[in-house]
Amino acid sequence: MINILLAIISTIGALSILFASIGILRMPDFYLRLSVTVKASTLGVGLLLICASIMFPDVSVTTKAIAIVFFLIITAPIGAHMIGRAAYFTGTPLWKGTIVDQLAGMYNKETHELESDPSQVPPSEELNEEENIARTEDETD
Amino acid sequence: MTLESYFDFFILPVLTISVILVFIRLYKGPTVVDRVVALDLIITIGIGIITVYSIRSNQKVFLDVAIILALIAFLGTIAFAYYIEQRKDD
Numbered sequence: 001m002i003n004i005l006l007a008i009i010s011t012i013g014a015l016s017i018l019f020a021s022i023g024i025l026r027m028p029d030f031y032l033r034l035s036v037t038v039k040a041s042t043l044g045v046g047l048l049l050i051c052a053s054i055m056f057p058d059v060s061v062t063t064k065a066i067a068i069v070f071f072l073i074i075t076a077p078i079g080a081h082m083i084g085r086a087a088y089f090t091g092t093p094l095w096k097g098t099i100v101d102q103l104a105g106m107y108n109k110e111t112h113e114l115e116s117d118p119s120q121v122p123p124s125e126e127l128n129e130e131e132n133i134a135r136t137e138d139e140t141d
Numbered sequence: 142m143t144l145e146s147y148f149d150f151f152i153l154p155v156l157t158i159s160v161i162l163v164f165i166r167l168y169k170g171p172t173v174v175d176r177v178v179a180l181d182l183i184i185t186i187g188i189g190i191i192t193v194y195s196i197r198s199n200q201k202v203f204l205d206v207a208i209i210l211a212l213i214a215f216l217g218t219i220a221f222a223y224y225i226e227q228r229k230d231d
Contacts, residue, residue, distance in 0.1 A: 003144045010148070010193075014155040017186055021159035024166050024182060030175055033166075037178060041185045048152075048189045052204070055196050064204045068188070068211055075215040079181065082222035087174040089226050112226070 006051055013047030016040045029095040029134070030087055038080040042072050093134035101133070148197055156190050177221045184214035 023036035046069045053065035089112065094101060106115055160183060167179035188207045195203035 006144060007147055010152050013189070014152045017189060018155050018159050020182065021162040021186070024179060025162050030172060030178075033175065034178055037182050041182055045185055045189045045192070048192045049207075052192045052196050056201055058201065061201045061204060064201075064208065068204070068207055071208070071211050071215075072185070072188075075211070076185075079215055079218035079222070083174055083177055083181075083218055083225075086222040086226040087172070090172075090174070090228075092172050092174060 002054070006054060009047050009054075010051045013044040013051065015044075016047070017044035020044065028097075030092045031084065032095065034080055034084055034087075038076050042076045045069075045072060096134045098133050145197065148193055152193055153190070156186055156193065160186050160190075173225060177218060177225075181214050181218050184210055184217075 017040070020037050020040035023040065024033050027033045027036055049065040049069050053062040056062075088103060089107070089109075103114075107113070108115060163179050163182050163186065167176055167183065170176040170179060188210050191203050191207045191210070195201060195207075
């Protein structure tokens with residue numbers, strides 16, 4: 001009975017990791033790749049670690065598994081936010097099917113601060129974010 | 142089919158195929174941030190592979206390596222993001 005439960009948990013974990021890797025290969029631009037990757041991989045590794053903590057009848061393994069899952073759940077969104085912010089500043093093109101870019105014109109290019117009112121931001125001579133959207137498939141693939 | 146052979150013949154091959162697919166993105170990746178995310182995902186899948194391997198070889202000390210790898214992946218992503226953001230146009 002416990003074997004069936006372990007098989008189900010590990011299967012869901014491995015398949016979600018596989019979906020994350022298919023997503024990072026197939027998604028059209030960087031931001032979609034980022035959003036599909038972080039959540040699915042955290043879920044998959046967390047389920048595999050739960051499987052390990054059920055498998056070993058030992059308190060130390062359970063403690064380590066809980067520590068790793070806790071650390072992953074805390075740090076994965078922070079890392080994803082920072083790398084997405086860096087990508088937006090360096091002008092990574094958005095997908096050509098992007099409908100709205102709510103950050104367009106909100107960032108101060110000099111101080112890297114986020115303003116809530118676009119009129120407060122001094123106009124920069126660098127690229128306008130409205131023109132940041134890719135026009136062809138080749139620019140994002 | 143026992144659970145051990147299920148781990149050997151289904152879970153580990155699926156994780157291996159995942160690493161290969163992510164490595165294609167690490168090789169292609171048009172921008173450097175794509176490569177950073179792909180590297181982070183490879184290390185995260187490595188934690189999963191270490192976990193399954195520690196189950197199969199019945200060695201629980203391998204989970205310590207997984208803790209260190211999770212720490213290194215986080216610090217690497219933060220450092221890459223900081224320096225990419227501070228970098229001037231070259």
